[in-house]
Amino acid sequence: MNRLLRAWRALVHDYSGEGRYRRYLAHQRQHHPTQAVLTRPEFFREEQQRKWQGVTRCC
Numbered sequence: 001m002n003r004l005l006r007a008w009r010a011l012v013h014d015y016s017g018e019g020r021y022r023r024y025l026a027h028q029r030q031h032h033p034t035q036a037v038l039t040r041p042e043f044f045r046e047e048q049q050r051k052w053q054g055v056t057r058c059c
Contacts, residue, residue, distance in 0.1 A: 017044065 013019050021043050028037050038046065 017047070020047065 010019075013022075021040055024043060025037060028035065
């Protein structure tokens, strides 16, 4: 049961974007330790801008 609950929680976190923020923090710590880290709202805002900046489809 605990395994199922952990898997469900991981799925919800990945779907909500929480997983991306955790991966961003780990990457920053490992590869860019001297740079400032974005807060969760800043990261979300930048992700939304990156995702929706410009149309990338044909129609």
